[in-house]
Amino acid sequence: xxxxxxxxxxxxxxxxxxxxxxxxxxxxxxxxxxxxxxxxxxxxxxxxxxxxxxxxxxxxxxxxxxxxxxxxxxxxxxxxxxxxxxxxxxxxxxxxxxxxxxxxxxxxxxxxxxxxxxxxxxxxxxxxxxxxxxxxxxxxxxxxxxxxxxxxxxxxxxxxxxxxxxxxxxxxxxxxxxxxxxxxxxxxxxxxxxxxxxxxxxxxxxxxxxxxxxxxxxxxxxxxxxxxxxxxxxxxxxxxxxxxxxxxxxxxxxxxxxxxxxxxxxxxxxxxxxxxxxxxxxxxxxxxxxxxxxxxxxxxxxxxxxxxxxxxxxxxxxxxxxxxxxxxxxxxxxxxxxxxxxxxxxxxxxxx
Amino acid sequence: xxxxxxxxxxxxxxxxxxxxxxxxxxxxxxxxxxxxxxxxxxxxxxxxxxxxxxxxxxxxxxxxxxxxxxxxxxxxxxxxxxxxxxxxxxxxxxxxxxxxxxxxxxxxxxxxxxxxxxxxxxxxxxxxxxxxxxxxxxxxxxxxxxxxxxxxxxxxxxxxxxxxxxxxxxxxxxxxxxxxxxxxxxxxxxxxxxxxxxxxxxxxxxxxxxxxxxxxxxxxxxxxxxxxxxxxxxxxxxxxxxxxxxxxxxxxxxxxxxxxxxxxxxxxxxxxxxxxxxxxxxxxxxxxxxxxxxxxxxxxxxxxxxxxxxxxxxxxxxxxxxx
Numbered sequence: 001x002x003x004x005x006x007x008x009x010x011x012x013x014x015x016x017x018x019x020x021x022x023x024x025x026x027x028x029x030x031x032x033x034x035x036x037x038x039x040x041x042x043x044x045x046x047x048x049x050x051x052x053x054x055x056x057x058x059x060x061x062x063x064x065x066x067x068x069x070x071x072x073x074x075x076x077x078x079x080x081x082x083x084x085x086x087x088x089x090x091x092x093x094x095x096x097x098x099x100x101x102x103x104x105x106x107x108x109x110x111x112x113x114x115x116x117x118x119x120x121x122x123x124x125x126x127x128x129x130x131x132x133x134x135x136x137x138x139x140x141x142x143x144x145x146x147x148x149x150x151x152x153x154x155x156x157x158x159x160x161x162x163x164x165x166x167x168x169x170x171x172x173x174x175x176x177x178x179x180x181x182x183x184x185x186x187x188x189x190x191x192x193x194x195x196x197x198x199x200x201x202x203x204x205x206x207x208x209x210x211x212x213x214x215x216x217x218x219x220x221x222x223x224x225x226x227x228x229x230x231x232x233x234x235x236x237x238x239x240x241x242x243x244x245x246x247x248x249x250x251x252x253x254x255x256x257x258x259x260x261x262x263x264x265x266x267x268x269x270x271x272x273x274x275x276x277x278x279x280x281x282x283x284x285x286x287x288x289x290x291x292x293x294x295x296x297x298x299x300x301x302x303x304x305x306x307x308x309x310x311x312x313x314x315x316x317x318x319x320x321x322x323x324x325x326x327x328x329x330x331x332x333x334x335x336x337x338x339x340x341x342x343x344x345x346x347x348x349x350x351x352x
Numbered sequence: 353x354x355x356x357x358x359x360x361x362x363x364x365x366x367x368x369x370x371x372x373x374x375x376x377x378x379x380x381x382x383x384x385x386x387x388x389x390x391x392x393x394x395x396x397x398x399x400x401x402x403x404x405x406x407x408x409x410x411x412x413x414x415x416x417x418x419x420x421x422x423x424x425x426x427x428x429x430x431x432x433x434x435x436x437x438x439x440x441x442x443x444x445x446x447x448x449x450x451x452x453x454x455x456x457x458x459x460x461x462x463x464x465x466x467x468x469x470x471x472x473x474x475x476x477x478x479x480x481x482x483x484x485x486x487x488x489x490x491x492x493x494x495x496x497x498x499x500x501x502x503x504x505x506x507x508x509x510x511x512x513x514x515x516x517x518x519x520x521x522x523x524x525x526x527x528x529x530x531x532x533x534x535x536x537x538x539x540x541x542x543x544x545x546x547x548x549x550x551x552x553x554x555x556x557x558x559x560x561x562x563x564x565x566x567x568x569x570x571x572x573x574x575x576x577x578x579x580x581x582x583x584x585x586x587x588x589x590x591x592x593x594x595x596x597x598x599x600x601x602x603x604x605x606x607x608x609x610x611x612x613x614x615x616x617x618x619x620x621x622x623x624x625x626x627x628x629x630x631x632x633x634x635x636x637x638x639x640x641x642x643x644x645x646x647x648x649x650x651x652x653x654x655x656x657x658x659x660x661x662x663x664x665x666x667x668x669x670x671x672x673x674x675x
Binding site: 039068073074076078079080081082083084085086087088089090091092094109110113114118119120121122123124125126127157158160180181182 | 415446447448449450451452456458459460461465466468470473475476477478479480481482483484485487488494506507510511513514517670671672673674675
């Protein structure tokens with residue numbers, strides 16, 4: 001993975017560089033200063049002398065905002081998620097935090113049956129302005145601290161989903177998510193958090209990006225072409241954006257110019273940007289760390305086949321994790337997680 | 353317990369509300385059997401003292417959550433019956449604009465969230481509402497109804513524990529009607545009472561005669577005062593019984609006839625009438641005039657519901673997101 005460490009998403013603006021952890025923390029801090037209805041709720045997020053959440057994102061926030069606004073909970077994911085839903089109905093703007101996205105399954109009823117449906121069931125009278133932050137990605141922790149669960153939630157009408165790949169997007173999207181009146185699942189990749197602080201992930205990327213001081217918001221539903229290219233479109237999210245960028249370098253050396261689309265949000269999904277890109281290149285590869293069957297790449301493939309069939313010059317291919325649980329052994333995990341080599345090989349096949 | 357502070361007028365109001373609950377359910381049953389409304393229904397005849405006793409102790413701004421058996425809660429909370437009836441008729445004028453139906457009856461504008469039909473699902477929503485009241489320094493409480501079946505859901509444990517450690521202004525109100533669908537509570541709970549579980553969370557708990565509306569009212573009022581003054585939640589178990597089956601299709605063969613008869617003899621409305629006819633608060637004339645006025649209210653509600661337009665089919669696409 002060391003070959004990845006110098007691949008950084010092109011900065012939006014010149015200026016100070018932050019890690020994703022720092023960018024997320026700053027987003028939380030700014031929104032909490034701006035609006036006192038914003039509260040944080042989760043396990044180990046504010047304890048004095050503690051970690052600031054599993055990956056230090058909330059470190060120091062309880063010093064500024066107190067335990068009334070940075071609420072440490074018992075180990076009760078279903079309970080505190082349901083309480084966040086109720087608090088959102090009651091006029092607060094909770095940002096809840098599960099230490100690992102895998103734990104979202106414990107809170108599935110609260111997210112899928114309540115947060116996602118209360119507006120609908122009430123005939124449009126209610127709103128549930130909450131955010132659930134959840135770290136995804138395989139990092140040699142075995143099967144239950146590793147999954148990429150975005151696709152489960154993309155299948156639930158009523159939820160919005162963000163999955164930023166870099167610090168600039170992370171801050172701008174989180175600030176927007178907090179201000180939204182709909183429930184948002186906010187997925188972060190553990191290997192993208194950056195290496196500052198006590199919880200450096202082995203194999204993690206040195207993803208620092210320029211983040212302007214002061215206010216900016218990024219809209220949901222706007223994908224970003226992070227690398228233009230004429231020959232093939234590669235659609236990716238989170239860590240896979242970085243791997244796809246690296247693959248594009250290799251492909252370029254071999255005469256294939258790949259256009260990389262970072263989806264940034266899965267719900268709403270920016271179909272137009274993907275369709276336009278495929279319209280230009282005529283070829284499509286989708287890359288995600290989620291498993292193959294029923295993953296969000298399947299939806300992209302279906303929509304592109306539906307809308308762009310006349311433009312396609314090759315098969316739509318997906319580079320994803322296989323349909324297995326996440327393994328522990330590094331040699332197996334490296335096989336499991338989509339690699340730069342697999343992206344390159346698949347893109348070349350499609351361009352053949 | 354302090355002596356009841358209920359005035360004569362309040363008592364009469366409580367009585368009329370119990371009649372409205374019962375007669376609403378009976379009317380819905382008959383309309384349903386005539387095939388005039390879609391879906392299924394879970395009825396609560398026999399549990400009127402729970403719904404009315406609790407709601408009578410609530411104030412404006414308090415928030416109630418309910419279950420798959422919510423009709424009487426909605427009536428008791430004061431949502432106009434025409435909006436409830438229109439929802440059951442799947443009309444656009446219903447309290448959820450036809451998107452909720454029987455199991456999601458409710459209207460936050462009247463202090464009751466759309467009912468939650470996942471067993472135990474409303475419990476953390478009430479605690480979360482209570483967190484918002486506490487945080488925003490509002491003098492309100494949140495109250496959740498749930499059945500005896502819900503106390504074996506994990507979410508009950510997680511939520512009551514958190515509400516206890518944070519002293520949230522929430523009341524956990526278990527309507528123990530003995531059966532979770534067809535399953536007898538004694539066969540799925542080792543302790544003798546639901547309220548015994550309160551001690552595990554360090555909060556007060558008590559078992560109340562859920563067919564005595566005044567007892568229910570007083571217990572709720574006292575627990576509510578405790579919650580409003582920052583002393584945290586209470587678990588109240590209201591012992592009651594549903595006269596009907598679990599849902600429309602359930603004849604209730606799992607319940608001994610003697611047991612049903614025993615509870616019908618404890619009918620909360622008949623008990624109220626007997627008690628207050630003897631002390632002069634009620635007269636047969638009052639009873640008759642109340643029944644007639646409730647009948648009229650329900651006639652109006654049915655007329656309103658039937659005359660209301662259905663939603664357009666494509667309105668199913670709206671209200672998924674705010675923005």
